[in-house]
Amino acid sequence: MLFYFPGKVEEYLNLSVGFHILIWERAGNKRLYATLKELQNQVVRYREERLSLYSKPAIMKKSISTNNKIVQSFITADRNQIEKAVRNHYDTLGIGNS
Numbered sequence: 070m071l072f073y074f075p076g077k078v079e080e081y082l083n084l085s086v087g088f089h090i091l092i093w094e095r096a097g098n099k100r101l102y103a104t105l106k107e108l109q110n111q112v113v114r115y116r117e118e119r120l121s122l123y124s125k126p127a128i129m130k131k132s133i134s135t136n137n138k139i140v141q142s143f144i145t146a147d148r149n150q151i152e153k154a155v156r157n158h159y160d161t162l163g164i165g166n167s
Contacts, residue, residue, distance in 0.1 A: 078123045081133075088136060092143075128162065135161050 086109065093105045123129045135158035142150040 078120055078129065081129055082119055082123060085132065085136070092139075131161050132158075 090106065090109065093102045096102065123132065135154070139151070139154045139158060142154040
């Protein structure tokens, strides 16, 4: 589980990246994993923007909460719940389209 540590934005982002990479890796699709990993490498330039966004405690707490829901849905292995949790994560943070 991810937890909130005030003022630890960079540490949180490092954990978050690792969390996402673990999900991609465990999905079992090597081509998808390689593609997403390469994409992750390409978006490093947006790190400063993310540092600014996640420096707001409310945003970091929302991200942690929704990531924890994703973890719980993986534990139950309910595909519908996993999809719902991931969509909720992006919707809650205002990232992308769901």
